[in-house]
Amino acid sequence: MRAEDILPDHLDQVERQGVVIRKGSVGAFLANARAWCDPAADAMQRAAAERDILKALPALRALGLFEVFSIRDTALQRLVETH
Numbered sequence: 001m002r003a004e005d006i007l008p009d010h011l012d013q014v015e016r017q018g019v020v021i022r023k024g025s026v027g028a029f030l031a032n033a034r035a036w037c038d039p040a041a042d043a044m045q046r047a048a049a050e051r052d053i054l055k056a057l058p059a060l061r062a063l064g065l066f067e068v069f070s071i072r073d074t075a076l077q078r079l080v081e082t083h
Helices: 025-037 043-063 074-081
Strands: 013-016 019-022
Touching (some): 019 043, 025 043, 025 074
Antiparallel strands (some): 013 019
16 A cells, blocks of 8 residues: 555545544654653643644544554653543
């Protein structure tokens, strides 16, 4: 399967299991996870990253991301598991 089989080039989002998944959802999660785990990040940066991580979880779960990949950072894993 190719990326365009999941989300054709002319679309910016797709619906799976009743959840809208936007193009870039996985990439945004990775960027936010890095920011959230960064010890140099200030409280505002961490809070913004956490808010965006939590907002993305339904889409990431609809994609099955956490059925295939596991989060190595234990604190981030707990955050994801508890929401």
